[in-house]
Amino acid sequence: MEALKTVITSIVPMSDEEYNLVQPIISRIEVKKDTDLLQQGEVCRHIYFIETGFFRMFYVDYRGNEINSRFAKPNDFLVDFASFITQKKAQYHCRAMEDSKVIALEYEKVENLYNSCPSWSKFGRLIAESAYLMIIERQEMLHFQTPEERYKTILKKEPYLLQLVSQNQLSSYIGIKPESLSRIRKRMIGK
Numbered sequence: 676m677e678a679l680k681t682v683i684t685s686i687v688p689m690s691d692e693e694y695n696l697v698q699p700i701i702s703r704i705e706v707k708k709d710t711d712l713l714q715q716g717e718v719c720r721h722i723y724f725i726e727t728g729f730f731r732m733f734y735v736d737y738r739g740n741e742i743n744s745r746f747a748k749p750n751d752f753l754v755d756f757a758s759f760i761t762q763k764k765a766q767y768h769c770r771a772m773e774d775s776k777v778i779a780l781e782y783e784k785v786e787n788l789y790n791s792c793p794s795w796s797k798f799g800r801l802i803a804e805s806a807y808l809m810i811i812e813r814q815e816m817l818h819f820q821t822p823e824e825r826y827k828t829i830l831k832k833e834p835y836l837l838q839l840v841s842q843n844q845l846s847s848y849i850g851i852k853p854e855s856l857s858r859i860r861k862r863m864i865g866k
Contacts, residue, residue, distance in 0.1 A: 683798060686802070687795075689794040693792055693794045696795065697795075700780055701780065703726075703776065703778055704778075704779050706775045714765070715767060715768050717765055718763065718764060719756075719765045720762075720781060721782065722753075722780045723779055725751050725753060728749070728771055728773050728774060729771070729772045730775065731769075731772055731844065732755070732769050734767050743840075744813065745809070746833070748839075772840070785799070822850070822851045826860075
């Protein structure tokens with residue numbers, strides 16, 4: 676629980692009294708490996724804070740392929756943000772890749788929290804801005820970088836993924852076929 680406080684107060688400094696407003700709305704959930712916190716087509720009713728474990732966020736395209744769009748580790752928030760803020764059907768699955776523990780914050784209670792205190796309102800805005808920037812950065816990576824540049828970006832910004840995800844999942848995340856990722860790795864080793 677201390678990790679949640681550390682992360683929240685690093686985003687928006689707040690008093691203990693202000694922070695403690697979140698305590699009554701927290702619920703803890705244990706999630707088994709390969710279990711979905713959210714499925715494509717459901718409404719995202721919670722923001723999750725990952726205490727332990729690892730998750731992937733993906734969608735299933737029109738061909739039935741799973742396309743990874745995000746990975747989340749301890750101390751990350753996990754949410755299909757568009758579904759959460761509109762309360763419409765999610766486009767993504769959020770699946771545990773290992774046994775995990777999360778803190779869940781329900782939509783209506785989060786909205787009440789944001790309305791109850793300026794610090795929490797600011798936190799909500801900054802989280803929304805951060806989510807937007809993550810989406811834009813990913814979109815720009817896919818649109819403006821070569822496959823090799825994308826791989827190098829992952830090596831620089833998210834090197835832990837090389838130990839935690841399969842080659843198929845990593846290639847899906849950077850928008851290439853697994854064979855192409857193998858060729859990129861071989862070229863880079865040869866340099």
